[in-house]
């Protein structure tokens with residue numbers, strides 16, 4: 001889809017509980033570096049493992065082009081009070097013409113254990129329903145990833161099944177659980 005067809009950036013940051021979703025900014029580079037040291041995050045996105053400052057900055061810059069490229073909305077999850085970055089999430093809309101999108105999320109290791117991913121996913125999903133064309137948001141989660149499964153459940157997503165050998169992660173074909181939310 002061309003960039004012109006993507007809905008505009010939300011005029012106010014989507015919020016839920018203690019988080020808001022805003023543009024990825026230069027000041028998020030240290031968070032990107034912290035997330036790049038996580039064992040799993042570099043396997044499921046474009047952040048290189050143990051990124052140096054330049055690589056983390058390039059990741060930030062890539063996120064800043066996702067909307068204009070028509071790929072979707074790439075958000076920093078920030079503390080609603082301090083604006084400090086606590087993670088990243090995206091609403092990916094390459095299939096918006098079919099009424100579908102997918103979402104992904106990660107919390108920086110030092111901010112985990114407070115249910116922030118579920119709050120971010122609730123904010124992201126609520127924002128998604130502001131997009132008239134969007135009827136269904138999908139999540140693809142590895143069966144071992146209990147933290148992500150709980151996040152999906154807490155945000156109201158329903159488990160729909162197992163997609164066997166769905167994609168390659170870390171050089172290995174992986175089964176993925178399909179979770180989805182549909183427009184209320």
Ligand SMILES: CC(C)(COP(=O)(O)OP(=O)(O)OC[C@H]1O[C@@H](n2cnc3c(N)ncnc32)[C@H](O)[C@@H]1OP(=O)(O)O)[C@@H](O)C(=O)NCCC(=O)NCCS
Pocket residue numbers: 038040041044104105106107108111112113114115116117118140141142145146147148150151
């Ligand atoms: C998944 C992730 C986003 C969750 O972050 P978070 O919001 O800080 O999650 P929390 O630590 O608050 O845990 C949320 C729930 O999962 C449970 N959980 C978290 N890690 C768990 C684990 N390793 N084993 C079992 N349960 C776990 C918690 O107990 C909590 O459940 P509860 O609310 O029923 O008590 C975070 O772990 C992360 O960034 N992981 C790497 C990236 C990733 O996997 N992204 C998702 C790809 S599909």
